[in-house]
Amino acid sequence: MTSVLGNVSLKFSDEQSMLMDVARGFLNDKAPTDKIREFLESDQGYEPQLWEEIVNLGWTGIALPEMVGGAGLGISAVIPVAEAMGHALLGTPLIDTTLAGQLLLRAGGAEQEPLLQEIAEGRIATVAFLDGGDWGGANLALTMTTEGVLSGSKTFVGCGHEASLILVVGQCDNAPAIAVVDAADLKAGAISVNTLIDLTKRTAQIDFTGVPAKAVLTGEHVVAAIRDYRLLGALLTAAEAAGSAARCLAVIVDYLKTRKQFGKLIGSYQALKHPTVDIYCGVEDARSFCYHAASLLDADSLSHDAEIACRMAKVSAGQTMSYAGDRAVQFHGGIGFTWDCDSTLFIRRGQWSHQVFGDAIHHRKRLASLLLD
């Protein structure tokens, strides 16, 4: 009888290792926290020049095939980069653009290759998926005609205010479909930007009614690609959250080692020590699940094992980051309650990571079916 533990492989390639070193080094230099803070209230939420450098480093093409100008390393190689981005608390359109690239790669045929090339070269792309607040819903309310005219709106579109290429999930002839939309074709006033809990992130509500699509993708592989997009979105978010949680842990530990009360360093009190150990253990688990999931990914549609791994990674990292951010505020005491303390950034990131691509309950419910039925 097979074990309920299923596949427990964990591989880490030289390419992943190299990307991890490069990303950590680059972001340490270029994205210190004061730099992150400087752009929190800008339109984009990040330093434009930094995004240019990220594109020049080739990060938007890591997961895309070489024939469209990518590095051909697959989505698993993006995990260490997403983790490093999370560690730096850096937003940017990298995750949205990467996911849009995966959706187009998996759903589109050869005729989409020029667009994939543009994504690899740094064209900002995103996926318009949610109809409302329910990550578990079908999110197919938006309709499109076979001629490619859209009707309906989407919300919480990542980087929706600046994406130049938008893949809109909806239905065509009562079947799931994806419209490829050039943002230049949107009507004036179609975009309204959300005010998000995480100051480093940006999403928008977009009205697509009457917008002509460049292409409409339909068929079996579109259904599979949308499923993969949701799972890969959960995994990249998990990797990012794992990085943020590790950084949050470092900040908590640092404070516990320097702050004195009642004549003692507060880190010597077990009431603070033991929850900090729980955060540490959570970070280790989240990383294990993320890199385990990365070991199971390739260009094919995600396997049963990969689905389980992505969902577990999201549960683990989401819960850990949410808890770490919560404790960061509490353990910093009065100063932790202030805007200027970095715990503000962490608790807000925690609430973002927790929900995006489905919260822990969403994934645990699905894991129960995958593991027990």
Add this chain to the structure above:
Amino acid sequence: MAESKETLKAFQADVAAWMKEHVPADPGFLLPLSFLEVGTEQQLDFLRAWQHKVWEAGFLGMHWPTEYGGQGADPAYQGIVDREMARCNAPIMFNTIGLGWTGPLLLEMGTDAEKSKYLKHILSGDEIWCQGFSEPDHGSDLGAVQTKAVRDGDEYVINGSKIWTTLGNYADHMILLARTDPTAERKYDGLSFFLSPMKVAGVDAVPIRKVTGEYGFNQVFFTDTRIPADTLMVGEGKGWGVAMKTLEYERGVTAGQATGHWMVAIEIDDLINDLRGFERDGAPVFDDPAVRDEAVGLIMEAKALSLSARRMGVPALTSDFPMGLPLSSKYRGTEWSRRMKLFGAAMQGAQGSLYVEDPNAHRGGFWQRAYFSNFGATIGGGTSQVQANIIAEHVLGLPK
């Protein structure tokens, strides 16, 4: 020396075949779940005979030197034997304090004379070992032990008491941590480590009954007990370092154990498969969403433990906290195991109120006993709370 995959595979087949032929049938009396619960002569005789048989077959101490009764082979071989024993539900190797802690300690720090005198008998099961660290007033704070050892000619005179002494009433030897210098400035510098005989005058082992209803622990009283001075290991005042090294073996931080098969391994699959037989609200137990969610949490923890073990082999993924995964494995593993066994007991409805002796208890009260018994693991060898301190201080660098 790395062994070829083919060689190891062939060996595994040999072990599997041997186990199939020799693993004893259910003896008709309750066997202990771990070496911590050997409480009757009947259990002791049975387990001693089984260990002896496994050793004679050449399957114990595979990587210990041949001159001391081992097989002088690669450690991978013992891993294979241990996995096969677990797979066949083979009875445990009960002489754990010898096999797992004292043996590797002697191999690392002992003199040739000590190795020759003790190691082979540990493997054969002829001589049983126990550990004299904890005292009634000093459990977690091991550095404060008060049992005295006073030099008198060629002997030391021991006075004091040790507690939670597993196998203490059957043991031939004890690894004993005692205070030779009560005036030492640092309490640790007053401690010495002895390979102390147990079958001598002035040693009295009194069995302690556990929460499970079983025996296995003892309180050991030393009253003017005279032991040979050459049982002192390393040197007077050096006991703390030796004790810490012992704890590394006990906690599995350092490898070298003659076997790891010292408890009945209870895995997540045992739990999930077993619970499928129970009902809730007139339907299978796993139709209940709340039960499903709890089960998913336990499965995820089990998977995380498996994945950490694999990740320890990937340096690039452990460089942030190099000692983090090994130092947290006892804490994580034993706490998860306790919760899992509790779930097994708690999901039985009214059946969960029956205990081992009741003829209608599910699998002889297996989950109930396993849950209680697991506290031996979350308390022994440093409580979970002390483990959390160790992780906080040694992995995260938080102050004492």
